[in-house]
Amino acid sequence: GAVVSQHPSRVICKSGTSVKIECRSLDFQATTMFWYRQFPKQSLMLMATSNEGSKATYEQGVEKDKFLINHASLTLSTLTVTSAHPEDSSFYICSVQGVSNTEAFFGQGTRLTVV
Amino acid sequence: QKEVEQNSGPLSVPEGAIASLNCTYSDRGSQSFFWYRQYSGKSPELIMSIYSNGDKEDGRFTAQLNKASQYVSLLIRDSQPSDSATYLCAVNRNTGGFKTIFGAGTRLFVKA
Numbered sequence: 227g228a229v230v231s232q233h234p235s236r237v238i239c240k241s242g243t244s245v246k247i248e249c250r251s252l253d254f255q256a257t258t259m260f261w262y263r264q265f266p267k268q269s270l271m272l273m274a275t276s277n278e279g280s281k282a283t284y285e286q287g288v289e290k291d292k293f294l295i296n297h298a299s300l301t302l303s304t305l306t307v308t309s310a311h312p313e314d315s316s317f318y319i320c321s322v323q324g325v326s327n328t329e330a331f332f333g334q335g336t337r338l339t340v341v
Numbered sequence: 342q343k344e345v346e347q348n349s350g351p352l353s354v355p356e357g358a359i360a361s362l363n364c365t366y367s368d369r370g371s372q373s374f375f376w377y378r379q380y381s382g383k384s385p386e387l388i389m390s391i392y393s394n395g396d397k398e399d400g401r402f403t404a405q406l407n408k409a410s411q412y413v414s415l416l417i418r419d420s421q422p423s424d425s426a427t428y429l430c431a432v433n434r435n436t437g438g439f440k441t442i443f444g445a446g447t448r449l450f451v452k453a
Contacts, residue, residue: 258439269443269445269446270385272442275439275440319384323441329375329387330375330387330431333384334383
């Protein structure tokens with residue numbers, strides 16, 4: 227399966243600042259990557275689909291201007307949480323999938339705490 | 342109605358017993374079904390995948406799929422304390438764009 231590396235694993239930032247999270251596919255060229263958010267004791271909620279070389283597709287209710295996604299290469303997608311607020315504190319996870327019917331390979335996740 | 346529904350639990354079983362986890366989904370066009378295990382503070386890891394009706398066994402795990410009933414289950418035999426985790430049911434669909442939809446997860450506790 228694909229190896230996905232996510233960085234950083236933990237980050238604490240001040241309210242109003244921006245945070246960038248990186249997701250790298252180490253052994254697989256991913257034209258598509260997915261970003262999820264998970265609040266405590268809740269399931270993974272798909273935020274957006276990151277498409278290499280084009281705009282990301284955001285799920286309903288996710289602010290595209292707040293959660294900036296860039297997928298400039300086949301191995302790297304970034305999620306930037308802009309003007310972070312305490313309610314943005316969550317576990318952010320990226321994933322890569324092969325052809326449409328294969329399982330998802332997840333990064334290690336990023337625990338974001340906004341203080 | 343949620344696309345993928347699971348009983349949130351917690352489900353508590355004694356060590357050595359069979360744990361039965363259930364999941365229903367709403368999109369009849371779904372073709373791929375997965376069970377992931379997630380330990381607290383960690384990313385999900387794949388336990389089983391199933392694509393056709395019937396049973397699929399892998400070690401202590403058996404996944405069951407019934408597309409007519411839109412139902413997927415996971416049986417864990419000889420449950421161990423290390424199986425204590427949240428189990429996420431996931432469904433791939435290709436309606437309105439390809440994506441994986443996760444259930445809310447069932448928390449399993451295996452008592453030693």
